[in-house]
Amino acid sequence: MAVLPREKTRMLFVGKVALGGGAPIPVQSMLTTSTRDIEGSLQQIIALEEVGCEIVRVAVESKRDLESFASICAGSPLPVVADIHFDYRLAIEAAKKGAAKLRINPGNIGSIDKVDAVIDAAGEAGIPVRIGVNSGSLEERVKTLESMNLATKMVVSVDFYAEHFKSRGFKDMVLSAKASDVNTTIEVYRMLSKSIPDFPLHLGVTEAGTTWQGSIRSAVGIGTLLAEGIGDTFRVSLTAEPEEEIRVSRALLATLNLGALDTATLISCPTCSRCKVDLIGMANQVEKRLATVKKPLKVAVMGCVVNGPGEAAEADIGVACGQGTGAIFAHGEVLYTVPEDHIIDALFNELQKLL
Numbered sequence: 363m364a365v366l367p368r369e370k371t372r373m374l375f376v377g378k379v380a381l382g383g384g385a386p387i388p389v390q391s392m393l394t395t396s397t398r399d400i401e402g403s404l405q406q407i408i409a410l411e412e413v414g415c416e417i418v419r420v421a422v423e424s425k426r427d428l429e430s431f432a433s434i435c436a437g438s439p440l441p442v443v444a445d446i447h448f449d450y451r452l453a454i455e456a457a458k459k460g461a462a463k464l465r466i467n468p469g470n471i472g473s474i475d476k477v478d479a480v481i482d483a484a485g486e487a488g489i490p491v492r493i494g495v496n497s498g499s500l501e502e503r504v505k506t507l508e509s510m511n512l513a514t515k516m517v518v519s520v521d522f523y524a525e526h527f528k529s530r531g532f533k534d535m536v537l538s539a540k541a542s543d544v545n546t547t548i549e550v551y552r553m554l555s556k557s558i559p560d561f562p563l564h565l566g567v568t569e570a571g572t573t574w575q576g577s578i579r580s581a582v583g584i585g586t587l588l589a590e591g592i593g594d595t596f597r598v599s600l601t602a603e604p605e606e607e608i609r610v611s612r613a614l615l616a617t618l619n620l621g622a623l624d625t626a627t628l629i630s631c632p633t634c635s636r637c638k639v640d641l642i643g644m645a646n647q648v649e650k651r652l653a654t655v656k657k658p659l660k661v662a663v664m665g666c667v668v669n670g671p672g673e674a675a676e677a678d679i680g681v682a683c684g685q686g687t688g689a690i691f692a693h694g695e696v697l698y699t700v701p702e703d704h705i706i707d708a709l710f711n712e713l714q715k716l717l
């Protein structure tokens with residue numbers, strides 16, 4: 363598969379995870395557990411790690427969260443980002459308590475002095491900061507710039523803060539400007555990659571919706587940008603369990619052949635009247651079992667032999683079904699035929715030999 367070119371940004375580290383500078387694109391999610399529930403949060407982090415999450419974000423909402431946040435950072439196998447709104451003092455404390463990165467929206471942190479105090483705290487802790495601008499919470503002075511569209515206003519906001527961070531000698535920053543409108547998101551990030559090309563970009567379509575709708579909107583928004591070489595990390599935001607966000611994220615990367623070198627892919631045909639088996643059920647089962655396969659293998663589930671092996675010739679392993687049977691094939695060559703109820707086991711037996 364063709365490899366896409368990537369825009370070159372500065373490399374920085376979130377814990378041990380490289381971000382930017384052409385590093386493999388790490389995918390992230392945000393915990394849904396209470397930050398005060400240390401055990402539950404760590405369990406969710408482990409579940410996220412198992413499905414391929416590389417960075418987790420945790421909301422720190424009040425002083426009462428800080429001690430448990432420190433315990434989560436200490437016990438987490440993944441680098442933990444402190445997500446802070448409104449109170450700059452929480453960001454300063456989170457930096458001291460083990461955050462691997464801070465995420466702030468400078469527009470709601472208050473005065474520039476407060477932003478400066480966060481920059482200094484991050485500098486002292488040696489951790490990066492994400493300047494995370496959201497379309498819904500632009501600062502007043504930018505919101506009222508009437509001659510500009512929303513995308514341009516967001517770029518103006520990010521630009522201002524990026525320049526300010528730089529003027530204080532702080533360069534370990536990641537930039538994001540999320541909108542819920544996909545076209546605005548694409549426009550903003552295209553502009554950011556030109557106006558501030560040095561710094562890694564965190565992509566995302568915010569309030570994207572449920573797994574079904576949010577996956578489509580994220581695939582279009584984030585996928586378009588990644589296909590253009592823009593973006594160094596991303597979060598697929600879904601109204602769903604965070605593990606779903608990571609499954610979708612990894613599928614997105616695998617689709618573009620970007621970094622997800624341990625993700626298996628299902629190829630399956632849309633079925634038509636030639637199909638004489640329960641291919642939909644079969645494809646769903648295979649997809650579920652493939653989620654645990656950590657290798658970039660392609661498995662094809664095809665409804666008939668007319669087009670099956672030929673159309674899925676790039677698959678490492680596949681099945682082309684007949685009347686209650688399945689011809690197991692590898693790279694387009696049929697190996698043997700099994701009855702319908704043995705197809706999935708046969709596929710995974712063959713797959714096992716490739717792991």
Ligand code: SF4
Nearest residue numbers: 631633634637665666
């Ligand atoms: S592979 Fe066969 S069953 Fe599937 S869509 Fe093509 S012709 Fe129809």
